[in-house]
Amino acid sequence: MIKTSRLVLKAYEPEDQESMVELLTNDEIKKTFMIPDFQSRADVIALFKRCLEFSVSGQHYERGIYLDKKLIGFINDVFTEGNSIELGYVIHPDFQNRGYATEALSAAIGDLFQKGFGEIIAGAFENNTASCRVMEKCKMTRTEREETIKYREQLYHCIYYSIKKPE
Secondary structure, eight states: OEEOSSEEEEOOOGGGHHHHHHHHHOHHHHTTSOOOOOSSHHHHHHHHHHHHHHHHHSSSOEEEEEETTEEEEEEEEEEEETTEEEEEEEEOGGGOSSSHHHHHHHHHHHHHHHTTOSEEEEEEETTOHHHHHHHHHTTOEEEEEEEEEEETTEEEEEEEEEEEOOO
């Protein structure tokens, strides 16, 4: 568990299911975070259960972001290679523009450096200026890595930021 001045980052609890369903099916979130198209509510719940398992397994970096014990977002690994880890993060639209994403990502970066990672990477669609600003506030710098990703039948230009563990 990680505590910041306003937030807690920790493993999910089974009672977080409805809050996570809301995050995973929110139309605003789906515009900027790649979430599968679910065929049924059961599919969403199955993904939550997998995330719940990941969050307690130690095999993945999967944490809920909590404000006053309410799940308002999550941060998770996209991939890990050597001592580098790529993260994705989400804050529910009702809680955006209050610094929560910056606070959560900054805390996760510190935690991952303590766990031995040497580089933290995150990416965003180029037009997602809010997410790019979050990464910049966390002292991440834009890298040369860019790619075009097809998501929901549209092409998006994705840019990446990283931060290396201080020597």
